[in-house]
Amino acid sequence: MFKNSHRDTLSRFRVALPLGLTTIRVVLAPLILVWAGNGRAGLPYVFCLILAFVTDYFDGVVARKLDVATATIRRYDSAADVIFYVAALTAVWLVYPEVVVQNWLGIVLVAGLEAIRVTTDFVKFRREASYHMWSAKGWNITLFAALTGLMGFGISGWLFRLPIVVGILTNMEGLAASILLPSWTHDVPTIFHAYRIRQRSKR
Incomplete structure (x- = not known):
């Protein structure tokens, strides 16, 4: 029973790690809009870009490494990209x-x-x-x-x-x-x- 519980916990962690990296981009989307709302961007915006770029690379790497690169996870990854870059380009329009x-x-x-x-x-x-x-x-x-x-x-x-x-x-x-x-x-x-x-x- 303990082994099964440990295995389930490990399995959930393997899925949660790439999902967490992908979710960072979803969270960053409204933040860059808030920072651009005053007509300026600067370093906070660039920091968000760097963080989004890094997580976009590593979520796929981690998912493949942990053998959890399922269709659902990959679709969520694509959706997160769209959400983030739509927000990023909307911020360009604002500034x-x-x-x-x-x-x-x-x-x-x-x-x-x-x-x-x-x-x-x-x-x-x-x-x-x-x-x-x-x-x-x-x-x-x-x-x-x-x-x-x-x-x-x-x-x-x-x-x-x-x-x-x-x-x-x-x-x-x-x-x-x-x-x-x-x-x-x-x-x-x-x-x-x-x-x-x-x-x-x-x-």
């Missing part, structure tokens, strides 16, 4: 609305492709995708750099436009993967992996 206006077309393209991709996922799979593609990781890196540069140091220009370009390419790859995949699958690194999964399903 630097002129930068958003200057780049409105690219932002609309990214948002439109994201909406099309999500709609495609729900129509085809009845739930959102959770691919965690390598291109999406690159998008996160460029977003981190752009938001840090702008909100921390007032730098925009090409640094802010870069994640828009990468975001368009990333969403196009995700949409192509959703079209190719015969059924819902999580953790699909690239479009080539999606193609191989499709080919295997035909055998």
Whole structure:
């Protein structure tokens, strides 16, 4: 009985650790909006970005290391990313609305492709995708750099436009993967992996 109790406790801890890391980003989302509400950002915003970036990396690593990278955990990870970055970009509008206006077309393209991709996922799979593609990781890196540069140091220009370009390419790859995949699958690194999964399903 003691062994079973110990095993259950250990199992709950293994699941709770990556979930806790992911939840940090959900908690940070309203905080950065509060800090940006006065029209300024600065170091508190940058600190939140760093913490979000670090937890975004390690929650997946920990989940795989502890062998608990289930579909539910990976979907929660994706949802937390969306919540945090929507809040982060809303904060940009609050502090630097002129930068958003200057780049409105690219932002609309990214948002439109994201909406099309999500709609495609729900129509085809009845739930959102959770691919965690390598291109999406690159998008996160460029977003981190752009938001840090702008909100921390007032730098925009090409640094802010870069994640828009990468975001368009990333969403196009995700949409192509959703079209190719015969059924819902999580953790699909690239479009080539999606193609191989499709080919295997035909055998």
